[in-house]
Amino acid sequence: MDNKAIYKKTLVFSLRRVLWDLISIALVIGLATLGYFILNNMGQNGFIGLAIGAVIGIIAMIIILRFVSYSLKAGQIAMITRAVTEGELPDNVVKEGKKVVRERFATVALYFAATKVIKGIFNQIGQGISKVGQAIGGDAGGAVGDAVGSAIRTVVNYLCDCCLGWVFYRKEVNAAKATCEGAVLFFKHGKTLAKNMGRVFGIGLLTLLLIGGAFTGVFYLILSRFSASMAIVYDKVAEAMQNSSNPNWLTHILQNRATLPVAFAAIGGIIIWAIIHSTFIKPYVLTGVLRNYLESGMDDVPTEESFRVLDSKSPKFQKLHSSL
Secondary structure (H helix, E strand, C coil), X not given: CCHHHHHHHHHHHHHHHHHHHHHHHHHHHHHHHHHHHHHHHCCCCHHHHHHHHHHHHHHHHHHHHHHHHHHHHHHHHHHHHHHHHHCCCCCCHHHHHHHHHHHHCCCHHHHHHHHHHHHHHHHHHHHHHHHHHHHHHHHHHHHHHHHHHHHHHHCHHHHHHHHHHHXXXXXXXXXXXXXXXHHHHHHHCHHHHHHHHHHHHXXXXXXXXXXXXXXXXXXXXXXXXXXXXXXXXXXXXXXXHHCCCCCCHHHHHHHXXXXXXXXXXXXXXXXXXXXXXXXXXXXXXXXXXHHXXXXXXXXXXXXXXXXXXXXXXXXXXXXXXXXX
């Protein structure tokens, strides 16, 4: 199966996730509104009820999305992995995806434990690169190291997904050992990493400019039509930012009433871009990244000797390695 066919077949996972996101947001708004009306009708401060309802709704949303995201995201990675490594997918990918996840990770706790370890390993490798740059070139080297480390941390989420894909692929070995192998693949295949980073940053930046820029313009036009109604909001925000104890470039923008409409429009554009990108674009990027990642290791499975290379670079990896 090519990347386009895999993407189309597994997009259902992303669509279900965004549906659950919308349901969760509606739940928060509904509980907050309910809390407001209950306390308001009782003669109490309705805004206290709104805050209580919002807190309850956010807690419920976190719990729901934690379990739903676990099932759908892991299932999507499992099915993309199967399509890349076996060249085919079942008709009901959602049902099969959930089944594979249950077989590999018996509980939600085990899944999140694995992802936490993977993120820790990749973040420590990124921090290590920054320290090497600092040691070699002083402040200039440190700046280069920090830039590279930041770039690596940006793609950590993709790498975590790829590492989980490797864990699903290596179903004949335990998850801890497969996790170690997946981390080694990241470090071992620099060309694959560079290709992955180029794809992630290139497509991400392009879609941000096109989608985020377009919706920023739309929101700015809308805000311009209601400038009189928004005046009090702009004044409150600008006043609050002027009293900020931690001034930075963003607070300076928000302190200026003239730039607030642009800032609000940009925030709205970025939010819409994030939703569209994570739902429709990121899965396609992930398919290509995961294919490169898996193919780099399928004919060159990391060995025990290669594990030792990372022991000195990541204490989290060394701890996981020593537990095997």
